[in-house]
Amino acid sequence: MSFELEAHLAERDVSVAIEVAEGETVAVLGPNGSGKSTMLAVAAGLLRPDSGWARLGDRVLFDLGGPGRDHDRGRGRWLPPHARGIALLAQEALLFPHLSVLDNVAFGSRSRGRSRSESAAHARVWLEQVDAVELAGRRPAELSGGQAQRIAVARALAADPALLLLDEPMAALDVSVAPALRRMLRGVLAGRSAVIVTHDVLDAFTLADRVVVLDAGRVVDSGPTAAVLERPRTPFAAGLTGVNLITGTARGGRVLTADGRRVDARFTEPVTDGTAAGVSVRPAAVAVTLEEPPASCRLPGRVTDVEPRGDTVRVRAGTLAADLSPRAAAELDLAPGATVWFSFAADDATAYPL
C-alpha cells in the first residue's frame, strides 16, 4: 500500500515528510541525530509528534494537524501501534527468549485467535521465506545474530503488514553474515512497501528504489537511488558514495565555484546561468600535481590527509579527494600541509542543477 507521512517535533527540531509508493522500498540515509529513528518511531506509533499526519492506503493513521493541512478530516486521530498494519524491525532481533523460533513467528497469529496448528503452519511458510526452517525448534539463545535477525524478519512478515519499517537491520551483525541477510531482504522486500533506515550505501543500492537523505531533522534530498547518490546535493550524500562534490553556480556551460574557479563538466541537463549547480567526480579520476597543470578543471588545495588503501593512496585536501597509485603518491612525496593542484578531465565530471 502507498504510505505518506509528515511529522513536526519541536523539541527534537525534526520536521520531515516521506512518501512510499505501493510496493516501493525507500531508504532513509543521514548522519547521526538527523531524525531517521524519530521518523520511524512516529510512523510506527511509538512517538507522537506535535503536528503532522500519515496515511497508509486510504486509512488515516494519525492526523494532528499542521502546516497546510485540512483539519476537518480525522482531526486528533491517533491509531495505536498495533492498529496501524505496520511492522517495525529493529537493529536487534528482540525475540521472545522463552519461546521457540516457530512459536516466536506464530505468536502474532496465535494472539489474533488462530488455532495452534494453523498458526504453526503459517509460521513455517514464513520461516521458509527467510531460509530458516531448520531453526524452528531452537530457542533465541541458540541463534547467531544473523539467524535471529532472519527470524525477526519472518515474525514481522507473518503479521502481513501493509508497511514494513526496518531500522538498520544489518547494523548489529557481523560483516560476514550481512551479505546473506541483504540477499534475503532483497527477496522479501520485492513488491512490498517498506522504509529502511541505513548507514550503508550498499543497502540503499541493493534494496531501495528511492532514497531520502535527512540532515539536522530536515529532508535535504530525495529521489531515485542512483540519481541521489551519484549526483549528490549534500556533502553527506557525496561522502556515502565516495565521490567529490564541488558546488557553485552555472555560468556559460561551466560551474563557477564560490572562490572564482571555473570547472568544466558534462551537464546532465540544460541549466540557466546563475542557478546553483553541483559537479561530481570520482576520486580515481582526479590527478594531483605540485605545479599548476594545463587541465581546464584544476583546483588548488592544501593536503589534509594521505591514506594508503591497498592498491591506491587517497589524498585529501579538505573536501576534495584523489586516488593515486602508490608510485605516483611516492613520487609526489606528499605530506599534510603540502600545497597541490587537483585536476580532472571535463569528460570525467558530471554537472547538474542543485
Ligand SMILES: Nc1ncnc2c1ncn2[C@@H]1O[C@H](COP(=O)(O)OP(=O)(O)OP(=O)(O)O)[C@@H](O)[C@H]1O
Ligand atoms: N528520546 C529523545 N528525547 C529527546 N530528543 C531525542 C531523543 N532521541 C533523539 N532525540 C533527538 O532528536 C533528533 C533526531 O534523533 P534521531 O535519533 O531520530 O536521529 P537518527 O538519525 O536516528 O540518529 P542515529 O543515526 O544516531 O540513530 C536529535 O537531535 C536527537 O538528539
